[in-house]
Amino acid sequence: MRTTIKDIANYTGFSVTTISLVLNNKANKIPKSTKDTILEAVEKLNYHPNRLAVGLVKKRTDTIGLIISDVSNVFFSNLAKGVEDECRKKGWNLFLCNTNDKHTRDLSYIQALADKGVDGILFCMSLDSDKKKAMESIKLFEKLKMPFVMIDRFLEEATCSSVVVDHVQGGYAATKYLLDHGHKKIGCITGPRELEDSCDRFAGYKKALDEYEVAFRKELVYEGKYDCESGATGADYLLKQDVTAIFAFNDMSAYGAYNRMNQKGIKIPEEISLIGYDDIFFSELLDVPLTTVHQPVYDMGVEAVRQLAAEVESERGSRKCITFQPVLIERASVADKKRSKIK
Amino acid sequence: MRTTIKDIANYTGFSVTTISLVLNNKANKIPKSTKDTILEAVEKLNYHPNRLAVGLVKKRTDTIGLIISDVSNVFFSNLAKGVEDECRKKGWNLFLCNTNDKHTRDLSYIQALADKGVDGILFCMSLDSDKKKAMESIKLFEKLKMPFVMIDRFLEEATCSSVVVDHVQGGYAATKYLLDHGHKKIGCITGPRELEDSCDRFAGYKKALDEYEVAFRKELVYEGKYDCESGATGADYLLKQDVTAIFAFNDMSAYGAYNRMNQKGIKIPEEISLIGYDDIFFSELLDVPLTTVHQPVYDMGVEAVRQLAAEVESERGSRKCITFQPVLIERASVADKKRSKIK
DNA sequence: CTGTTAGCGCTTTCAG
DNA sequence: CTGAAAGCGCTAACAG
Numbered sequence: 001m002r003t004t005i006k007d008i009a010n011y012t013g014f015s016v017t018t019i020s021l022v023l024n025n026k027a028n029k030i031p032k033s034t035k036d037t038i039l040e041a042v043e044k045l046n047y048h049p050n051r052l053a054v055g056l057v058k059k060r061t062d063t064i065g066l067i068i069s070d071v072s073n074v075f076f077s078n079l080a081k082g083v084e085d086e087c088r089k090k091g092w093n094l095f096l097c098n099t100n101d102k103h104t105r106d107l108s109y110i111q112a113l114a115d116k117g118v119d120g121i122l123f124c125m126s127l128d129s130d131k132k133k134a135m136e137s138i139k140l141f142e143k144l145k146m147p148f149v150m151i152d153r154f155l156e157e158a159t160c161s162s163v164v165v166d167h168v169q170g171g172y173a174a175t176k177y178l179l180d181h182g183h184k185k186i187g188c189i190t191g192p193r194e195l196e197d198s199c200d201r202f203a204g205y206k207k208a209l210d211e212y213e214v215a216f217r218k219e220l221v222y223e224g225k226y227d228c229e230s231g232a233t234g235a236d237y238l239l240k241q242d243v244t245a246i247f248a249f250n251d252m253s254a255y256g257a258y259n260r261m262n263q264k265g266i267k268i269p270e271e272i273s274l275i276g277y278d279d280i281f282f283s284e285l286l287d288v289p290l291t292t293v294h295q296p297v298y299d300m301g302v303e304a305v306r307q308l309a310a311e312v313e314s315e316r317g318s319r320k321c322i323t324f325q326p327v328l329i330e331r332a333s334v335a336d337k338k339r340s341k342i343k
Numbered sequence: 344m345r346t347t348i349k350d351i352a353n354y355t356g357f358s359v360t361t362i363s364l365v366l367n368n369k370a371n372k373i374p375k376s377t378k379d380t381i382l383e384a385v386e387k388l389n390y391h392p393n394r395l396a397v398g399l400v401k402k403r404t405d406t407i408g409l410i411i412s413d414v415s416n417v418f419f420s421n422l423a424k425g426v427e428d429e430c431r432k433k434g435w436n437l438f439l440c441n442t443n444d445k446h447t448r449d450l451s452y453i454q455a456l457a458d459k460g461v462d463g464i465l466f467c468m469s470l471d472s473d474k475k476k477a478m479e480s481i482k483l484f485e486k487l488k489m490p491f492v493m494i495d496r497f498l499e500e501a502t503c504s505s506v507v508v509d510h511v512q513g514g515y516a517a518t519k520y521l522l523d524h525g526h527k528k529i530g531c532i533t534g535p536r537e538l539e540d541s542c543d544r545f546a547g548y549k550k551a552l553d554e555y556e557v558a559f560r561k562e563l564v565y566e567g568k569y570d571c572e573s574g575a576t577g578a579d580y581l582l583k584q585d586v587t588a589i590f591a592f593n594d595m596s597a598y599g600a601y602n603r604m605n606q607k608g609i610k611i612p613e614e615i616s617l618i619g620y621d622d623i624f625f626s627e628l629l630d631v632p633l634t635t636v637h638q639p640v641y642d643m644g645v646e647a648v649r650q651l652a653a654e655v656e657s658e659r660g661s662r663k664c665i666t667f668q669p670v671l672i673e674r675a676s677v678a679d680k681k682r683s684k685i686k
Numbered sequence: 687c688t689g690t691t692a693g694c695g696c697t698t699t700c701a702g
Numbered sequence: 703c704t705g706a707a708a709g710c711g712c713t714a715a716c717a718g
Contacts, residue, residue, distance in 0.1 A: 002487075004695055015705045020697060029703055051459045052404070053695035056395045057710045063459065066439075070424065072641075077420035081413065084441045088448075093459060096409075096439040098427050105431075116394045116406065116436060144345075228628060255628050262630045282625050285571060285598050287605045298415075347711055358689045363713060372687055396711035399694045 003047045012041045023049070055117050064308060065095040065113035067106060068124040068151075074280050075297055076124070079151065082301025083122060090309065092119075101127040106137050110146070120147035120308045127195070131155075147311040151304050153196065154321060161307040163300050163322040167197045170293045170326035171204025174247050174275050177291070177328055179212045182337035183245040183273060186214075187238035189257060191226040191249045198226075201249050201277065224253045231256020239266070244337050245273035251280045251292055258286065258333075269335035279329055289331035296324050346388045355384045366392065398460050407651060408438040408456035410449060411467040411494075417623050418640055419467070422494065425644025426465060433652060435462075444470040449480050453489070463490035463651045470538070474498075490654040494647050496539065497664060504650040506643050506665040510540045513636045513669035514547025517590050517618050520634070520671055522555045525680035526588040526616060529557075530581035532596045534569040541569075544592050544620065567596045574599020582609070587680050588616035594623045594635055601629065601676075612678035622672055632674035639667050 005023075009016045014034060022035050023042070041047070055061040066083050068076045080096065087094045095113055099105035103126045113121055121141070125134055138158045141148045150162040178186050188205055191198030202221075209216050222237050224230035231253030238246055239261075248254035254276030261268055268274050268288050276283060276292035283290035303322055310320075348366075352359045357377060365378050366385070384390070398404035409426050411419045423439065430437045438456055442448035446469045456464055464484070468477055481501045484491045493505040521529050531548055534541030545564075552559050565580050567573035574596030581589055582604075591597035597619030604611055611617050611631050619626060619635035626633035646665055653663075 002695095005697095006695080016696080017698080017705055017707095018703085021704090024697080026698095031703075034703085048454060048458050050399070050695050052395050052399045053710090054697080055710095056393070056399060056695080056712090057697050059710085061395070061459075071414060071427065072417075072420045072424040074415075074417070074420070077415045077417070077423075080420075080439065081415040081441065084414065084439055088441075093455060094439050096423065096427055096437050098424065098431075111391060112436060115391050116404075259628065259630060285602065287602060287630065345711095348713095349711080359712080360690080360714080361688055364688085367713080369714095374687075377687085393711050396694085397713080399696090399711080400713045402694085 002050070003045045005047070005049070007045055008038065008041050008047055011045060012037050014038060059117070060119055061117045062091055063093045063095065063116070063118050064305070065097060065109070065118045065121045066124075067097045067099060067109050067113075067121060069099050069101040069126055071096065071098055075278065075295075078297040079124075079301040082298035083305055084301075086302045086305035090305070092305075099126045103129045103133045103137075107140060110137065110140050110144070114144045114146050118146075120149075120312045122151055122304050122308060123148050124151045125153045125155075147308060149304050149307045149311060151300065159319060161311055161320045161322070163304045163307060163324065165295050165300070165324040165326050167200030167326070168204040168207065170277060170295075171201030171247075171249075172208045173204070173326065173328045174201075174277065174293050175205045175208035176211070177330075178245045178247060178273060178275060178334065179208060179214065181245070181273065181334055184214050184337075185220065185241070185243045186245045186247055187220045187222065187234075187241060187243035188247045189222050189224040189231055189234035189238070189249060189253050191224060191253075193223055195226075198249055205247060224249070226250045227252050228256035228259070231258075232260040235260040239264075239272075243272070245275070245334070247275050247277075249277050251276040251278040251283050251290065254283075254290055254292065255286075258288075258290070269333050270338075273334040273337075275334055277326075284329075284331060286333075288333050291331045291334045292329055293326045294329045295326050300324055345393070346390045348390070348392070350388055351381065351384050351390055354388060355380050357381060402460075403462055404460045405434055406436045406438065406459070406461050407648070408440060408452070408461045408464045409467075410440045410442060410452050410456075410464060412442050412444040412469055414439065414441055418621065418638075421640040422467075422644040422647075425641035426648055427644075429645045429648035433648070435648075442469045446472045446476045446480075449476075450483060453480065453483050453487070457487045457489055461489075463492075463655045465494055465647050465651060466491050467494045468496045468498075490651060492647050492650045492654060494643065502662060504654055504663045504665070506647045506650060506667065508638050508643070508667040508669050510543035510669070511547040511550065513620060513638070514544030514590075514592075515551045516547070516669065516671045517544075517620065517636050518548045518551035519554070520673075521588045521590060521616060521618060521677065522551060522557065524588075524616065524677055527557050527680075528563065528584070528586045529588045529590060530563045530565065530577075530584060530586035531590045532565050532567040532574055532577035532581070532592060532600060534567060534592045534596075536566055538569075541592055548590060567592070569593045570595050571599035571602070574601075575603040578603040582607070582615075586615070588618070588677070590618050590620075592620050594619040594621040594626050594633065597626075597633055597635065598629075601631075601633070612676050613681075616677040616680075618677055620669075626672075627674060629676075631676050634674045634677045635672055636669045637672045638669050643667055 008019045097109040154162040222234040224234045235257035276290050279292045279294035351362045440452040497505040565577040567577045578600035619633050622635045622637035
């Protein structure tokens with residue numbers, strides 16, 4: 001059996017109250033001598049408080065949950081790393097929950113975590129959530145009075161903090177970079193049109209085009225699925241449109257395009273410039289390191305925990321929306337547009 | 344305030360015992376009618392048991408911990424995925440702990456998880472653990488009477504289950520494959536020599552050489568660090584030794600070698616064959632998809648949870664050591680040795 | 687079949 | 703300064 005506070009009481013002759021007091025630093029008026037005997041006993045008997053019991057009475061467990069779709073996705077694993085590192089600093093523990101983008105799992109994890117007494121939840125809504133489903137999740141949080149911060153996706157209606165990245169800016173930066181390199185026929189391989197982040201990047205793309213007074217042409221837009229395969233078919237399509245540069249809305253589809261062009265013997269960046277989005281660790285390892293838009297995922301994880309901490313401490317109120325600016329990482333996959341090419 | 348079992352008691356008029364009984368399916372002798380009223384009330388008042396309280400008395404929390412060095416490493420994130428998926432199936436929750444390979448964190452996480460009442464721990468010992476430190480961890484588990492299963496690394500002395508992969512076999516298979524393709528001068532880029540898995544792969548490499556009666560030559564061995572950079576310098580070195588094939592002990596160093604050869608204009612696999620180890624998702628996305636040794640990481644995660652479940656249920660006893668066989672994934676980075684080349 | 691009661695291990699008034 | 707006692711929400715003998 002583990003040593004309990006009672007054991008310490010018996011051993012030292014003091015009452016459990018006194019023990020508890022000194023262990024929780026509420027021992028203003030307890031003489032150093034008794035403090036010391038107690039601390040010694042704690043050491044000697046190797047006493048460690050049972051956190052379940054503590055949690056039961058304090059209604060605080062120093063534990064939070066992280067709900068994401070899939071840790072094996074590099075985006076999320078980096079996020080999780082940031083989250084866990086920050087938790088460790090705070091002396092917290094982290095529950096990891098993968099929903100695989102199933103909304104019903106969002107719901108069941110939220111409830112399960114609440115039942116286990118977490119102090120708060122970091123919530124990356126599942127992708128199959130339409131507005132109605134999203135509100136369902138939010139309502140559940142509210143019903144449970146569970147502090148939470150939304151990551152990567154945000155809902156106006158939610159009374160919570162959030163940390164997101166400005167994808168409009170990201171899309172804008174990537175496109176502008178291409179434009180600055182003289183490209184005008186810039187194809188893009190988007191993500192699924194339902195996804196807000198894809199729409200945002202698209203908005204950024206258009207904004208840059210506008211700013212440079214390059215007419216938007218919808219035949220230069222290919223709707224991909226954020227995966228390699230659709231990146232490859234996207235490249236096939238755009239090549240036929242005779243683009244000089246491709247902006248893939250995530251690195252995975254950029255890889256697909258990259259490989260396809262390689263197969264076809266099309267040189268990057270000499271013949272076609274390519275730019276990605278995400279900055280997966282792999283992108284810099286390619287033969288032609290990929291120029292891409294970096295999302296500060298790890299930092300977002302850290303910040304999310306801090307927001308949650310604020311939320312937990314202050315009993316709501318914070319409700320801040322922290323926006324991270326993505327940053328363009330210049331590598332080798334973009335070159336000036338060849339003058340030789342017509343138009 | 345959350346509804347408690349007492350609320351249900353008050354609401355239905357039955358005692359808390361009765362409620363508890365039906366909720367825990369120990370209601371053999373309780374008439375369906377009362378069962379139904381209770382279940383209805385539970386539904387209506389939206390009652391969810393407080394798991395902290397349950398855990399306190401039952402000494403079971405349906406929660407386990409996973410201690411690894413770093414989730415942002417693809418190996419571990421895939422492992423974690425397998426673990427979490429299996430946990431979900433069992434209705435368990437998962438604590439995620441990153442040690443960054445610091446042994447003291449192994450210790451503090453083990454204790455912290457125990458304090459929070461986990462039923463067991465999946466333990467991937469930190470890399471800076473020598474035998475003595477490793478035993479320290481094991482002893483702690485034993486002192487705490489905490490069920491655990493070791494993953495990826497195993498210690499004879501430990502009375503626990505473990506799931507590992509047979510790296511000797513992996514190294515053997517990779518080397519044999521190269522030999523079968525007519526290569527005799529096979530260079531290898533190992534991992535740090537302190538690491539057991541690297542030694543094992545090396546043993547497999549030698550074993551295959553022996554079997555094919557190809558003399559081992561130590562100048563064909565380059566000690567790398569399991570990263571891209573050392574892979575590149577390893578390639579530089581081995582190229583000077585005039586090898587016809589390179590076996591990199593992990594995919595990261597294989598990428599390093601791959602890129603370096605690309606830079607030098609050396610064609611893979613025409614001029615040099617290359618084989619990796621790990622089968623990171625990226626390996627198949629390369630221009631020349633990398634032939635590599637696949638470790639069934641996800642499945643290991645799943646199996647580890649099952650082992651732990653057995654351990655937890657049967658109050659020790661199992662103590663099985665499950666060995667996974669790595670499998671060679673044939674892709675495009677290995678070719679028959681050119682006859683033209685001398686020797 | 688159902689209720690009473692005693693904990694699980696800890697914190698926290700409230701007395702003294 | 704320290705201790706007794708109540709209670710967090712639940713389970714599990716033990717009665718009846």
